[in-house]
């Protein structure tokens with residue numbers, strides 16, 4: 001009965017061509033895939049596929065250049081904002097983004113992150129915070145929650161010896177160079193829609209040359225959190241969101 | 256009455272994560288007892304209550320689902 005609905009006239013959703021057809025290497029249910037997709041959809045909907053240059057990080061998303069059907073450059077671990085700075089300065093009319101995990105952006109790349117944002121480079125930084133080093137087997141990251149177990153904090157993060165988790169997004173928002181700073185998630189349909197709107201805004205703002213736009217996406221890492229994808233999303237709501245609350249952190253003053 | 260919809264699932268790309276299943280308000284989706292070539296139980300339709308809301312496709316990390324809705 002329903003078969004007759006399947007024709008192009010009735011199409012309401014299909015994979016964007018700004019994502020390649022390659023099967024992504026991410027673990028089942030990993031938020032990286034959804035984060036890639038909404039960024040690709042924004043590029044598609046803005047019609048800027050040929051004007052966009054992305055910079056991939058080191059981390060699970062190291063192979064992002066296989067999946068985004070735009071010009072991409074791989075950066076050394078943590079250096080994506082510095083590489084993006086160079087690209088944007090040479091091609092100021094292009095849309096330039098970095099895509100980085102929390103280990104990449106908030107550990108080894110802290111200096112590049114802070115200084116690019118402080119200089120107000122006109123780039124979009126997409127920051128996927130899963131509170132762990134996913135790629136290398138679940139070591140503690142600066143963003144790992146207090147008490148959270150990882151392979152290098154097997155009894156849970158203890159602030160006495162390991163320090164407190166770093167809210168780098170709040171820190172970034174303090175810098176005069178940032179224009180729009182927000183924290184989103186992609187685990188539920190409503191959240192995906194909001195996160196996509198935030199990325200759209202950030203891309204649109206890039207035309208204004210007003211500074212760095214920074215979109216954090218709090219995401220799951222089911223494999224290293226050692227949970228099923230659905231459990232990990234629930235755990236994220238109950239544990240990550242209280243510490244990393246969703247919503248805009250710095251919004252431009254609308255005239 | 257809600258509009259009728261339908262989904263097409265690219266089963267070889269599906270990783271059986273079940274995120275779409277928990278996002279579907281109509282309980283249309285479930286995992287197949289069979290596995291695909293990668294060894295994942297893949298998502299299938301188990302009824303025809305789909306309204307074409309696209310929630311499943313929007314949360315699918317692997318862009319597996321295409322959604323149709325009657326005009």
Ligand SMILES: Cc1ncc(C[n+]2csc(CCOP(=O)(O)OP(=O)(O)O)c2C)c(N)n1
Pocket residue numbers: 058059060061077100101102103104105108128130132133134135136141221
């Ligand atoms: C210079 C350098 N130091 C360390 C590593 C090892 N390494 C690879 S990925 C990674 C952390 C990745 O974590 P994150 O950025 O949070 O990405 P995720 O995999 O969680 O998405 C580390 C420490 C490396 N590849 N290069």
Ligand code: SF4
Pocket residue numbers: 025026027030031032060130134135220221222223224
């Ligand atoms: S290890 Fe974690 S972050 Fe990396 S692909 Fe798997 S679930 Fe995603």
Ligand code: SF4
Pocket residue numbers: 029264268269270271272273274275276297298314315316317318319320
């Ligand atoms: S969300 Fe996508 S990958 Fe996961 S089970 Fe559903 S269709 Fe498969």
Ligand code: SF4
Pocket residue numbers: 260261262278279280281282283284304305306307308309310311312322
């Ligand atoms: S389109 Fe909506 S109703 Fe149909 S299967 Fe997907 S989530 Fe369920």
Ligand SMILES: [Mg+2]
Pocket residue numbers: 059101102103128129130131132133134141
């Ligand atoms: Mg990480």
